[in-house]
Amino acid sequence: MKFQNFLKLNSVCPTKRWEDTSTFFLLTPHLIFQNILYVFLFFFFYLSPILSESKHQKIQPPEGDGITILVEKGQTLSIISKTYLDDPRKWKELLKSNQIDNPNLIIPGMKLWIPKSLGKKPLADIQRYTGKTEVLKISQKQTDWSGASVGEGLYAKDEVRTFKESEAQFLLLSGSRFEITENSHIIMEKGKSDTDPDELYLRRGRIRSIIQRKPSSNQRMFLLRTEAAVSEVKGTDFITEVDGSGNTTLSCYEGIVAVSAQNVTVNVGSGFATFVEKGKPPLKPFALPDPPKPKDE
Structure with a gap:
């Protein structure tokens, strides 16, 4: 009344x-x-x-190292914690970081601060880059590309692209590293669970992957996807290239890479390569040519 x-x-x-x-x-x-x-x-x-x-x-978010988000309509504390902290049960820690005692005070449009120490760890960090290299932070709902910076963390769905005469090197959380050359485009992908391997999607260009071997020998270490194939590795050094038609070439220099496409899998060993045409199974591995020898003076 x-x-x-x-x-x-x-x-x-x-x-x-x-x-x-x-x-x-x-x-x-x-x-x-x-x-x-x-x-x-x-x-x-x-x-x-x-x-x-x-x-x-x-209620104002405190200052500090982290990111500030806007609460959207329909978002709960559990959803926010799952999205930005990888754990829906961390909502109490999120409230404490924002100096909020009552969870009912969370309303659409208000700002929440996600401290770096509390937030989920990035899948990879940018170690170095040369030339024009850009990042699209889908994880932070950005829609515009921005210039890359050394030490910048990359999360699931984030994208990186290089232009002519530019390259970039990244360090994965597992200790593995990879490098992309000019005119390349990659997308970070996260496994369905914490036990799943690191994943990358190579949309175009060339990438060299140096995978850190773990003590558990049979555990999958790394998954590299392209439009034509999926490469599964366990501690190796290999190069993957995707041409303008979406075809994939994989060259292995150390270890073994299992390349799959169209329900066919081939194991590519050290010193061998395979070619996967889009929509077709991978070719039988063939020997890599010997590296060029220096000319005698």
Whole structure:
């Protein structure tokens, strides 16, 4: 019941004026209670929403190393924690970092700070680059490409592209590293679980992958996808190239790479290569040519 309706209802039965002073004093407690009730209803219907709104406006994300996000409609604390912290159960830590005691104060449009120490770890870091190299941070819902920076973290769905006479080197969380040459485009991909291997998608260009071998010998170490094939490795040094038609060439220099396409898998050993035409199975591995020898003076 709104406050105006309450007043209207009570005006139907106005308080009777009493000439008798003793009777007037007998009604005084009733009048006091009625006034207190009016004050309570006024606070509940008018002041409470205003005070609540002012609390929301006072919440400001603290300064520090991390990222600031805007809460979207339909997002819960669990969803936000899953998206940015990789764990829906970390919502209490998220509130603590933002100095918020009441989870009900989280509303669409407000800012939340995700500290770097609390946030999920990047899949890879940019170690170095030369020439024009750009990054598209899909993980932060960016829609425009921006210049790369050394030490910048890359998360799932983030993209990197190089232009003419440029290259970039990356270090994966597992300790493996890879390099892309000019006119290349890669996309970071995360496995479905923590035990799944690191993943990269090479849209075009050339990439050299040097995979760190783990003590557990049979565990998949790395997964490289292209439009034509999937390469699965366990500690090796290999180069993958994707041409303008989406065809893939893989050359192995150390270890073994299992290349799959169209339900056919071939194992490419050290010193061998394979070619995968888009929409067809990989060719039988063939020997790589010997490296060119220096000319005699």
